[in-house]
Amino acid sequence: MSTLIYWFRQDLRLADNPAFTLACEQAHTLLPVYCTPTQASTAWGFQRVGCHREYFEKTAVRALADQLSARGSALMQIEGDPIEQLLVLAQRFGAEKIICERIAAPEEDAQVEALRSAGLTVEDHWQSSVFSLEALPMSVDQLPDVFSSFRRLIEKAHTQARPIVPVPTTIPAPPQGLVAAPISPLVLPDLDPRSAFPYQTPAFSGGENAAQAHLHQYFERRLANSYKATRNNLSAVDDSTKFSAWLAQGALSAPQIDQALKRFEAAQGANDSTYWIFFELLWRDYFRFLHLKYGRLLYRPSGLIGSDLPHHNAQGFERWCRGETGEALVDAGMRELAATGYLSNRMRQIVASYLIHDLKCDWRAGAAWFEAQLVDYDVYSNQGNWLYIAGFGTDPRGGRRFNTVKQASDHDADGVYRRLWA
Incomplete structure (x- = not known):
């Protein structure tokens, strides 16, 4: 095989990456690619990827590019629709096969199927x-x-x-004439000294x-x-x-x-x-x-329940995003999320429950807001946890409603957290 494309998705590492190791074993010439989708708006009126998540992702990609470069390879970083961009690269370099990890969510699965329908062989491997x-x-x-x-x-x-796979001993050279398109610059968000995940610092950088x-x-x-x-x-x-x-x-x-x-x-x-x-x-x-x-089925408005559309309180949702609901613990959490791109697991459950069960909002709006804001956004866990709180997943108890007064008493009895993010 002349040239093989390895499409990095949510596997930005060289060690313990079985799909990448397989690509290195099969390819004579290997083109590693990472595609950043064009920024888009959600159905709820805000950008799909916020500044915190965008920056952390880009630092992780740049760290990967540096690792590949140190081993005689190169990462082709592109922006735009992954399907269109990968088809252009495959034609340009004569590649007939793409190897990547499998992400079993509707949008990500659809991307792979579109590439296959266009005539490319795509091997996607479950490894996460x-x-x-x-x-x-x-x-x-x-x-x-x-x-x-x-x-x-x-x-x-x-x-x-699963057994851990070491870094490939040899990474095939990239194709000749590889010139990456210019990538939009990184804009470093301000570091909030209160952050529980200070990703702007070297110890918490991506990569x-x-x-x-x-x-x-x-x-x-x-x-x-x-x-x-x-x-x-x-x-x-x-x-x-x-x-x-x-x-x-x-x-x-x-x-x-x-x-x-x-x-x-x-x-x-x-x-x-x-x-x-x-x-x-x-x-x-x-x-x-x-x-x-x-x-x-996990992405239907009512998930596995499959009932009517959830009710949505648009004004309540906007207040929730801004941290202006009037519920001090919830508002503290939402302000932390907006300022830092991070929120503890306990606070994620509390604010999600409040949005769904107290403000009577569509859980999908909350899931989309988390997707945009969180530096650790993961499609599986985000969807699964929001369905769990809403009662539209597999949980036999029909959802989780948290009493904010009890939660404050249990986890912020001295009010330190609420004062920190007041």
């Missing part, structure tokens, strides 16, 4: 979960509709994580090297021993693992975290906190496997 599909103790069609049942099956079967350094220091400092006790705290950098942004970009893989966790447990001993890190990785996998089972 801890567990490979072959290792699961059930077929995807038989995936339980309750997370706890899925967890018990995994644990009973002692299911093993594989920063991800690996963070993974190492997290376990080196033995923060895993206190994870369960601190994970519901609202604002400190060390309260949670902070792996999610690098996971979302694919600068860090779930099996790499699982391996580091197991090494830590072997050396320091397992406890409730280390188990809870694994528990969260299981939830992440579960939302991915649900997409393989249900696909587009």
